[in-house]
Structures are given as C-alpha cells and as structure tokens.
Amino acid sequence: GQQVMQIPQYQHVQEGEDFTTYCNSSTTLSNIQWYKQRPGGHPVFLIQLVKSGEVKKQKRLTFQFGEAKKNSSLHITATQTTDVGTYFCADTGGGNKLTFGTGTQLKVEL
Amino acid sequence: DAGVTQSPTHLIKTRGQQVTLRCSPKSGHDTVSWYQQALGQGPQFIFQYYEEEERQRGNFPDRFSGHQFPNYSSELNVNALLLGDSALYLCASSLFQGSDTQYFGPGTRLTVL
Numbered sequence: 001g002q003q004v005m006q007i008p009q010y011q012h013v014q015e016g017e018d019f020t021t022y023c024n025s026s027t028t029l030s031n032i033q034w035y036k037q038r039p040g041g042h043p044v045f046l047i048q049l050v051k052s053g054e055v056k057k058q059k060r061l062t063f064q065f066g067e068a069k070k071n072s073s074l075h076i077t078a079t080q081t082t083d084v085g086t087y088f089c090a091d092t093g094g095g096n097k098l099t100f101g102t103g104t105q106l107k108v109e110l
Numbered sequence: 111d112a113g114v115t116q117s118p119t120h121l122i123k124t125r126g127q128q129v130t131l132r133c134s135p136k137s138g139h140d141t142v143s144w145y146q147q148a149l150g151q152g153p154q155f156i157f158q159y160y161e162e163e164e165r166q167r168g169n170f171p172d173r174f175s176g177h178q179f180p181n182y183s184s185e186l187n188v189n190a191l192l193l194g195d196s197a198l199y200l201c202a203s204s205l206f207q208g209s210d211t212q213y214f215g216p217g218t219r220l221t222v223l
Contacts, residue, residue, distance in 0.1 A: 001169070031210060033210065033211075035214075041216075042198075042200055042214045042215065042216050042217050043153065043200070043214045044214070045211055045212065045213065045214075048210060048211065088152050088153075090152075092210040096141060096143060096158060096166075096204050096206070096210055096212060097143070097155050097158060097166045097168070098143075098145075098153070098155060098202075098212065099155065100152030100153050100154070101152055102151070102152055103151070103152050
C-alpha cells in the first residue's frame with residue numbers, strides 16, 4: 001500500500017532559525033494537506049495543495065507541492081516557540097480518507 | 111458554532127473488554143471519519159460514515175465497528191481489546207460533497223491494561 005514518509009523525524013532548532021520538513025510518497029499524491037499537532041493535542045488543518053508545483057504561503061510558513069505530485073515540503077522562516085509541535089502531511093486520496101505521513105517533531109529552544 | 115466533540119476524554123480498559131467511543135461532528139457536517147493514533151505515529155484511518163453507512167474502511171480488523179446516527183453523530187466500538195489497541199482515537203468531521211478539509215476532535219485516549 002501507499003507509504004508517506006517524512007524527514008526528518010525530529011528537528012531541534014534555536015528560536016529564529018528556519019525549519020523544513022519534507023514529505024515523500026511512494027505513489028502519486030491526490031491532494032496534499034498539512035496538519036500541526038501540538039503536544040497532547042489533536043491535528044489542526046493548516047493548508048491544502050492541489051496543483052502540481054503549487055506554492056502557498058501563510059505568514060512565516062511556505063508550502064510546496066512537487067511537480068510530479070509525489071512530494072511536498074513545509075518551510076518555516078524564523079521559528080518561534082509557538083511553532084513547537086509535530087507537523088504531518090496527509091494525502092487526501094479522494095473521499096476524505098487521509099493517509100498521514102510519519103510526521104516531523106519540531107522543538108524550538110530559546 | 112460547536113466544533114467536533116468526543117467523549118470520554120480518557121478511558122482505561124483491560125484486555126478482552128469492549129469499548130464505545132462517541133463523536134459529535136462540527137455543526138453542518140455530515141461525514142465522520144475515525145482515526146487511530148499510536149504514540150509517536152501519524153493517525154491511521156479506521157473507517158468513515160456518511161448517511162449512516164460505512165463508506166470507506168482502512169486496514170483494521172472487524173473487531174472495530176461503528177455506527178452513525180440520524181443526527182450525524184457517531185460511535186466507534188472495539189471488541190476483545192488488545193494491548194496494542196492503546197492509542198489516541200480521533201474523530202474527524204467533514205462534508206461528503208465538499209472540500210477535503212477535515213476537522214479533528216480532541217480525541218479519546220484509550221489505555222488497555
């Protein structure tokens with residue numbers, strides 16, 4: 001079956017440094033969604049990418065969808081302590097069935 | 111506008127027991143999906159309900175069953191609990207004929223001893 005892998009698994013950064021997580025699928029992605037899960041919390045929807053090569057920005061967050069729709073990335077500029085959490089990509093696969101990636105846990109140190 | 115709610119928040123059971131978890135979707139949503147999230151992993155899709163029928167199912171044994179009521183709320187039942195069923199169970203609501211955006215509830219933390 002489909003495998004959606006994310007790297008790195010963990011990332012520790014100093015506040016103000018940039019952070020990037022990469023999402024790679026063994027099969028072509030339908031649409032890609034990104035979620036953030038704070039420690040002890042539940043996944044919160046951030047954004048959906050639909051088109052090949054699409055780039056979307058939300059303040060300090062930049063999301064990209066690969067040209068072949070088999071990968072995606074999330075880049076955070078100048079991290080803050082509020083960015084702490086685990087970031088998941090998820091393939092929608094059609095019909096609202098999400099296949100989540102393995103996640104990248106981000107820790108931000110002052 | 112109430113978001114997705116789940117009950118109970120935490121639950122402790124022993125092996126072999128049965129458990130029922132409940133979910134009320136976001137107002138206006140008609141579809142409920144259930145996910146299992148083991149510690150340190152991403153959520154895994156269990157199944158989805160729309161119009162009181164199971165529409166899609168993930169790779170879970172038939173010990174996992176569900177139900178959707180006319181008011182769109184849903185239950186997840188797990189029989190013959192195993193230690194490996196210990197996880198956070200997440201409910202997500204959405205519109206069947208809408209965008210793919212799903213709204214997750216706070217989850218139920220199930221511990222099987």
